[in-house]
Amino acid sequence: MLAELRLADGTLVAQTAATVRAAPPAAVTRKLGPAGGVVALAAEGVTLTFPAGALSETVQVYARPLGRPQDAPGNIHRAYESLTAPYSMPPTAGLLYKVRQMTSVCDGLQLPADDPEEACAGVQIWDPTTGELLRHLWNESGRLPPPSRRTDAALSADGRLVKYSSGAASDKELPMHLGFVVKPLARPELKSHDSRRWQNSPHLSVSLAYLRDVFAYLAEAQIGMYRISSELAPYATHPDMPQFHNQVAECAAELAQLGETARAASLRLSFHPAQHVVLNAAAPALVERSAADLIVQSAILDAMRQGPEGVIVTHMGGVYGDRAAARDRFCAAHDRLPEAVRRRLVLENDDVRFGVADTLWVHERTGIRLVFDNLHHRLNNPDGRPPRAALADCLATWPAGVRPKIHFSTPRTEWLVEEQRGSLPPRVRQARWQHHADYVNPFEFIDLLRQAEGLRPFDVMLEVRAKDLALRQLRRDLARYAPDLAARLEPALPAEDHAAAEALTSDEEVG
Structure with missing residues (x-):
């Protein structure tokens, strides 16, 4: 070889x-x-x-x-x-x-x-x-x-x-998937992972049992994309708990079976590691721990036999006082990762430090695919790159035959009232545009898809607080306000959502 x-x-x-x-x-x-x-x-x-x-x-x-x-x-x-x-x-x-x-x-x-x-x-x-x-x-x-x-x-x-050619549909003919993050709110009894403390011996096998129930709900709701919890294999990389280190191997059969379920449902899966995963950290120990987390998550996707669309989304990390050195460290850390991790790792522009221009710089040196985040680009676009151009640049980093994905969210605009302990009065927090709204503003979403006309197709992960509730609401909104775009979605609206959309259309609002 x-x-x-x-x-x-x-x-x-x-x-x-x-x-x-x-x-x-x-x-x-x-x-x-x-x-x-x-x-x-x-x-x-x-x-x-x-x-x-x-x-x-x-x-x-x-x-x-x-x-x-x-x-x-x-x-x-x-x-x-x-x-x-x-x-x-x-x-x-x-x-x-x-x-x-x-x-x-x-x-x-x-x-x-x-x-x-x-x-x-x-x-x-x-x-x-x-x-x-x-x-x-x-x-x-x-x-x-x-x-x-x-x-x-x-x-x-x-x-x-x-x-x-095997006669399968081309990428342009495949409909768009919408996805949500981790916890289904429409079914609050469903758990995304085994969240027990280490003293209670949590295990990946328990998480997979929970995930089977989540997959059944996704099939019922006709949702074609899902972000798996980064805590799926509890304590799998904890340096002081070797008893948890072999969970992926121990669950090989269960992972293969669950992966077959996902493929049969055309369910696109991904991970987004926690914030402590920082590949460009100045401390080598933190980089090593970050790589360990990525290795476990890529091993899970491999054990589930997910195709190249099954990715692990990460951010560049911190600036640490030297932007150029920080980017170089990310590239060096990326190149040291096992090949199995590199072929699944994708890079997202963030809202404060590294924008699309930075991620493109890294792509040119490593070949890593890029995920475009619309809200992050609005908040962090120092070179003034138009949204369509930024989106097109990121989509172009994905090889032909592999459907790109992007992230979409709406900024939170309302203030937050937090209850405090004892007799203290509630605390009011002003809106921060980095915070995600509960639901998707359908008009912003429609505008983005209109701007993307003529670009290659992509799937959309919705990063919103209402999760699957927001996804289903967006499908209803698109059916009402942009039926031509709604027709592109995978899947077509379920019967219950059709009924809700028709009810919205027939409502007479007063005021």
Whole structure:
């Protein structure tokens, strides 16, 4: 499972697993990553070759003029390869090719001949000319379909796979999912996770039992996206409680079964780690603890066999008095993460420190996908980037064939009255625009979707205090005020919501 890097004359320079078989010529500079993989290579021409008949490694290729600082942005070629055929980089002098190992995939044409039942969770098929992701196949059983079922494939003259189609709906034809965060308020008896203290031996298995009930409610309410609690596996990374560290492995069968339930319902799942997960922290110990949390959450999604749409959303972290150094630390920490985490981690612009421009800077250096948050962009947009442009930039960081997601919320406008203990009078807190409202302002949501006309489709996670109640209210509002947009949603409005929408439409308001 090694990929070779060769010069245009055929000289073997290196393999992505770090073995360098031949001393590179003076014209070639190479840089090895933390795991030994080649991450940078400079030459007049480079050919990337996969051994015939072997599973390959997908790599991401960047290019920038030599002489620029290492952190300078480059022209991202995004040349991906998942086949056994060679792929030649442009033989252009004076370019630095940055090769980044991404994820293991199976041969895009056929299974290994020696084992037709070779286990493989999914296949990514890329156009070797344009680098476009054409299809991502995910088999529920965890094994590839037999070759006879993959017949609609087009090959180029030199035998490379350039097109594959299974007859499934294209991304543009798929309806939009709306999602909510963790706790269903319409069913207050449902629990999102096992919240017992460590003395009572909480366990992931209990959380999964709760999650099965939540999934049943989501199917009943026809809600197609859901954010799982980051506390699903209690104390799984606590350094002083090793008895909790193997929960994911202990629940492998339950996770696989629950993942099958989610896939059957076309339910898109995600995590958003707690605020203590800070990859760019100045303290190495905090970075290490943050990585441990991400590893557990990615292991859960992998055990559930979720596709590339199953992501872990994080923020950049703190500035710590030096914005440039903080961004660099995030990139370095990202690159040290296990590959299984990197392929699920996505980055969101925040409301105070790092806006869309910052996240795009990080994307250019790491390849991390970006999640656009509309409220955060309103609050933190120092370069004045228009919302549509910011949204388009973030959507473009997602590979073709993988539906992007964004976050949407409405700022809280009313003051809060807090009861205090004893005889103290209630305390009034003024509105802060960073706070999320209970419900979605439907007109702001409609405006955003109108602005997004012509952009690639995306799903929307609603970050509102009323959670699923707000989601269902938004569907009713769209049916009333923007029926053309309501028709794009997945799913169509349930019967109960149709009735409520009709009641709203027929109401005569007085005043």
